[in-house]
Amino acid sequence: MVQIRSLQAGDSTAVSDVVTQCLREINSRDYPExxxxxxxxxxxxxxxxxxxxxxxxxxxxxxxxxxxxxxxDGNRVFTMFVQPRMIGHGVGRRLMQHIETQAAGEGYDHMETGASITAHGFYQRLGYVDVRTSETEFGFNYILRKPLRGTRA
Ligand SMILES: CC(C)(COP(=O)(O)OP(=O)(O)OC[C@H]1O[C@@H](n2cnc3c(N)ncnc32)[C@H](O)[C@@H]1OP(=O)(O)O)[C@@H](O)C(=O)NCCC(=O)NCCS
Known part of the structure; x- marks a missing residue:
């Protein structure tokens, strides 16, 4: 049973490992080495x-x-990564629901995220729509938003 909680002291190496494994195994399909x-x-x-x-x-x-x-950070989403062997099991959706519920509770009317080419379809599936694109030091990104009020996270 997957649970969502805040980062705790001692998590940083495990989180770094998840992110770097994901980058090497998944995002490397869409971005140069x-x-x-x-x-x-x-x-x-x-x-x-x-x-x-x-x-x-x-x-x-x-x-x-x-x-x-x-x-x-408020209604802005950063650093969304799922361990490669767990991709496709609803972990990403659970994490997004968690922060969308918090942002809605603080009165934000929408979420905004920068999405990799790799994650673009995931955010669209969760109800995010394209606003613009951007070039960052980490390559091409989509910027998407999702209304929070009157929608189910
Ligand atoms: C993108 C990512 C976070 C999705 O996490 P996940 O746990 O696999 O996603 P979920 O299983 O919760 O999927 C939720 C829904 O989105 C869909 N989905 C997931 N990834 C998708 C994709 N790349 N394209 C289209 N749909 C996608 C799923 O099929 C599911 O749809 P369903 O509810 O109809 O079954 C994960 O694949 C990942 O870490 N990717 C690489 C890292 C990355 O690019 N991170 C984002 C940086 S901006």
């Missing part, structure tokens, strides 16, 4: 700790093992 290497270097355990000081970071835990992560 140079960008994947840069992202893997960026998402070190120390950087996960720093992100935990700047944003609300959540993890999905399955039998004590971190299998996914997402973070939130």
């Amino acid at each position: 140079e960008i994947i290497a840069r992202m893997c270097a960026y998402f070190s355990p120390r950087q996960i700790e720093r992100l935990g000081e700047e944003r609300q970071v959540f993890v999905a835990v399955d039998n004590g093992t971190v299998v996914g992560t997402v973070s939130r």
Whole structure:
């Protein structure tokens, strides 16, 4: 049974491992090796700790093992990754529902996310719609939004 909880001291290496495994095994299908290497270097355990000081970071835990992560700054979504062997089992949807419910409870009327090419269809499936595209230091991204009020997260 997968549970969602806040990042805790001691999670950073496990979260970094999930992100880097995902980048190497999944995102590498859509992005050049140079960008994947840069992202893997960026998402070190120390950087996960720093992100935990700047944003609300959540993890999905399955039998004590971190299998996914997402973070939130208000209504903005960051760092959504699911462990490759757990992809397609509803972990990403659970993580998004968790932060959408929190943002709605704080009065935000929409969520906004930057999506990789790899995750674009996932966000669309969850009701997000394209707003624009952007080029970042980590390559091409879609920017999508989803209304929160009057919709089911
Ligand atoms: C994108 C990602 C987070 C999705 O996580 P997940 O746990 O596999 O997603 P879920 O199983 O909760 O899927 C929810 C729904 O979205 C659909 N979906 C998931 N990924 C999809 C994709 N790439 N394209 C289209 N639909 C997708 C699922 O089929 C499911 O639909 P259903 O409810 O009709 O069955 C995961 O694949 C991942 O970590 N990808 C690589 C990392 C990445 O790109 N992260 C985003 C950075 S912006």
